[in-house]
Amino acid sequence: MALDKNGIAKRIAQELKHGYYVNLGIGIPTLVANFIPPGIEVEFQSENGVLGMGPFPYEGEEDPDLINAGKQTITTMPGAAFFDSATSFAMIRGRHVQLTVLGAMEVDQNGDIANWKIPGKMVKGMGGAMDLVASAENIIVAMLHTNKVGESKILRKCTLPLTGVGCVKKVVTDLAALEIIDGRFYLLERAPGVSVEEIVAKTEGDLVVPDVVPEMIL
Amino acid sequence: MAITKTVSGPEEACKGIQSGMTLMIGGFGLCGIPEVCISHLAASGINGLTCISNNAGVDDFGLGLLLRNRQIKKMISSYVGENDEFERQMLSGELEVDLIPQGSLAERCRAGGAGIPAFFTPAGYGTEVAEGKEIRVFDGKPHILESALTADFAIVKAWKGDPAGNLVFKATARNFNPMMAMAGKITIAEVEELVPPGALHPDEIHTPGIFVQRIFQGTGYEKRIEQRTVRKRI
Numbered sequence: 001m002a003l004d005k006n007g008i009a010k011r012i013a014q015e016l017k018h019g020y021y022v023n024l025g026i027g028i029p030t031l032v033a034n035f036i037p038p039g040i041e042v043e044f045q046s047e048n049g050v051l052g053m054g055p056f057p058y059e060g061e062e063d064p065d066l067i068n069a070g071k072q073t074i075t076t077m078p079g080a081a082f083f084d085s086a087t088s089f090a091m092i093r094g095r096h097v098q099l100t101v102l103g104a105m106e107v108d109q110n111g112d113i114a115n116w117k118i119p120g121k122m123v124k125g126m127g128g129a130m131d132l133v134a135s136a137e138n139i140i141v142a143m144l145h146t147n148k149v150g151e152s153k154i155l156r157k158c159t160l161p162l163t164g165v166g167c168v169k170k171v172v173t174d175l176a177a178l179e180i181i182d183g184r185f186y187l188l189e190r191a192p193g194v195s196v197e198e199i200v201a202k203t204e205g206d207l208v209v210p211d212v213v214p215e216m217i218l
Numbered sequence: 219m220a221i222t223k224t225v226s227g228p229e230e231a232c233k234g235i236q237s238g239m240t241l242m243i244g245g246f247g248l249c250g251i252p253e254v255c256i257s258h259l260a261a262s263g264i265n266g267l268t269c270i271s272n273n274a275g276v277d278d279f280g281l282g283l284l285l286r287n288r289q290i291k292k293m294i295s296s297y298v299g300e301n302d303e304f305e306r307q308m309l310s311g312e313l314e315v316d317l318i319p320q321g322s323l324a325e326r327c328r329a330g331g332a333g334i335p336a337f338f339t340p341a342g343y344g345t346e347v348a349e350g351k352e353i354r355v356f357d358g359k360p361h362i363l364e365s366a367l368t369a370d371f372a373i374v375k376a377w378k379g380d381p382a383g384n385l386v387f388k389a390t391a392r393n394f395n396p397m398m399a400m401a402g403k404i405t406i407a408e409v410e411e412l413v414p415p416g417a418l419h420p421d422e423i424h425t426p427g428i429f430v431q432r433i434f435q436g437t438g439y440e441k442r443i444e445q446r447t448v449r450k451r452i
Contacts, residue, residue, distance in 0.1 A: 047321075062446055089320065123309065164344065
């Protein structure tokens with residue numbers, strides 16, 4: 001069974017380590033905050049200017065002055081801090097944030113990522129994504145393995161305008177966990193019940209498959 | 219004695235803003251935007267504006283109001299999603315748009331206010347953002363040269379302010395406001411509460427008054443929420 005969005009987020013949450021400052025992108029990445037492994041402390045940074053982001057507010061307690069980068073109303077945890085956008089990106093560019101999780105339309109085996117524009121059809125803008133991918137030491141991409149018509153989004157070479165080059169280290173999809181090493185995808189794990197054959201068939205980029213591919217433990 | 223910069227309201231604050239000028243508008247999404255001045259500009263008939271702002275509001279609020287009136291010729295932003303009219307005008311070519319990475323936008327405003335003409339950043343290397351820009355390698359990593367931004371007028375929104383122009387922001391409504399305040403040739407600050415001189419402790423001031431030329435207390439703030447997200451009480 002392919003993972004749902006929460007399953008992908010749950011698998012990515014296993015990458016969180018004690019003491020990490022983490023930036024979560026819009027969409028599936030936001031869900032990662034719901035699955036922090038027990039016993040570890042992490043802080044979530046949102047690039048519009050908050051460290052120590054908490055859960056969504058209870059109904060009636062929304063504060064229009066307190067939002068995340070997805071413009072959603074949020075709360076803060078004890079010990080949170082607010083700052084301006086230049087300071088926020090100093091944290092990102094200056095590599096003070098240990099992990100960035102973001103979504104993508106395409107990734108390729110060189111670690112290139114595309115997620116901000118489909119020429120002539122859709123332009124959302126890059127927001128903070130280009131700054132994040134250019135500077136983060138550890139980037140995990142959360143995405144679906146294929147598009148709506150079943151074509152692979154795990155490519156030899158991205159076709160859409162790029163957000164960053166040579167930056168993605170790890171990809172977690174609804175089918176698999178992949179690592180990018182020296183210009184190739186390595187199959188680390190498969191989603192529960194998903195066959196290696198299915199992953200191979202749905203991966204356009206070069207994929208190295210070890211003899212034994214464990215199932216994810218979620 | 220502190221220099222008093224209090225003006226009567228949006229009309230006096232926006233005096234001198236003319237068609238064809240470049241404006242910086244603070245805020246992130248609808249959070250921390252100068253609602254009162256934007257409404258004033260929407261009713262002013264001024265057009266041909268270049269607006270530097272992270273977003274462009276939504277269809278019927280914030281800078282979306284100026285877009286709807288075709289008062290904006292060019293937007294310099296990082297993210298335009300969730301605004302149909304913006305996307306439509308951009309894809310049809312009616313609106314000139316310069317999309318730049320959010321961190322570069324913030325730093326370009328800061329640089330403009332800080333007298334730094336340009337700086338190198340890794341953001342955007344290898345993408346269309348880097349086209350035509352100087353590339354230089356530092357510590358083995360390629361960076362692109364980004365230039366500073368300034369504006370004829372910067373319009374910012376703060377929570378509290380005093381007649382000297384000192385500003386305090388609330389929560390994430392701070393965002394781009396402090397850097398834009400620095401980068402305006404004339405900076406207008408609208409505040410929710412204008413307090414007497416001395417009421418703000420010097421330690422708590424986020425933007426020192428030197429960056430602000432005009433200040434007034436706005437009224438009728440709507441403070442719309444773009445994505446209302448809540449959790450259930452258990």
